[in-house]
Amino acid sequence: MARKFFVGGNWKCNGTTEEVKKIVNVLNEGQVPSTDVVEVVVSPPFVFLPLVKSLLKPDFHVAAQNCWVKKGGAFTGEISADMLVNLDIPWVILGHSERRQLLNEANEFVGDKVAYALSKGLKVIACVGETLEQREAGSTMDVVAAQTKAIAERVSDWSNIVLAYEPVWAIGTGKVATPAQAQEVHFELRKWLHANTSPEVASATRIIYGGSVNGANCKELAAQPDVDGFLVGGASLKPEFIDIIKSAEVKKNA
Numbered sequence: 435m436a437r438k439f440f441v442g443g444n445w446k447c448n449g450t451t452e453e454v455k456k457i458v459n460v461l462n463e464g465q466v467p468s469t470d471v472v473e474v475v476v477s478p479p480f481v482f483l484p485l486v487k488s489l490l491k492p493d494f495h496v497a498a499q500n501c502w503v504k505k506g507g508a509f510t511g512e513i514s515a516d517m518l519v520n521l522d523i524p525w526v527i528l529g530h531s532e533r534r535q536l537l538n539e540a541n542e543f544v545g546d547k548v549a550y551a552l553s554k555g556l557k558v559i560a561c562v563g564e565t566l567e568q569r570e571a572g573s574t575m576d577v578v579a580a581q582t583k584a585i586a587e588r589v590s591d592w593s594n595i596v597l598a599y600e601p602v603w604a605i606g607t608g609k610v611a612t613p614a615q616a617q618e619v620h621f622e623l624r625k626w627l628h629a630n631t632s633p634e635v636a637s638a639t640r641i642i643y644g645g646s647v648n649g650a651n652c653k654e655l656a657a658q659p660d661v662d663g664f665l666v667g668g669a670s671l672k673p674e675f676i677d678i679i680k681s682a683e684v685k686k687n688a
């Protein structure tokens with residue numbers, strides 16, 4: 435089964451109402467491949483989710499950038515998966531490295547979040563990735579395997595998970611992984627899924643790359659056999675996001 439190309443735009447903690455409307459406008463007007471070829475999901479901050487959802491053309495979907503680990507209650511400042519479902523928000527990003535690093539989200543905690551969000555019917559973009567120090571120490575695969583294992587131990591159905599490989603050293607740095615570096619980790623992650631989940635999960639799960647993806651480097655990355663799309667930060671706030679969506683054509687013609 436062919437894996438449909440997936441392009442996510444992670445807006446992080448950016449935007450005003452006016453800016454959000456402008457970005458949505460650009461997205462709605464952009465000439466992009468059909469939904470048979472590419473799945474596009476944008477992730478604004480929580481407070482803009484209803485606005486973006488109401489303005490965005492139906493071909494594109496929205497994701498929250500996080501949610502609480504279980505049912506809501508006395509958890510000041512948190513947003514529950516149940517609330518996202520209530521607002522018809524189909525996707526959530528979990529385990530982003532900024533949350534793992536700045537907010538100390540541990541592998542197990544992320545795994546619990548993924549399991550709970552899936553159990554409520556959300557689709558999950560689950561992020562993994564190593565720091566520069568870990569890469570230089572040669573432990574990239576150990577790190578991403580441990581992060582993926584914490585999810586695999588808690589989840590049996592992978593059909594609503596997209597796995598995002600985002601090397602921390604490439605995020606927001608302008609230092610993109612080379613196509614060969616991305617392919618190597620994606621290939622290893624798929625091999626890991628093959629051995630630790632099932633051959634079916636390994637071949638069906640989309641593994642997307644994130645970290646300084648832009649309009650200029652996306653095509654070469656998209657051409658890698660195990661790169662099934664992107665999770666884009668900075669460039670997802672700019673018109674070049676349309677070019678990144680278009681890189682799905684590389685796969686179609688492959």
Ligand SMILES: O=C(CO)COP(=O)(O)O
Pocket residue numbers: 444530600604605606607608644645646647665666667668669
């Ligand atoms: O963290 C990212 C997406 O989740 C990547 O961010 P940049 O594209 O800004 O490097």
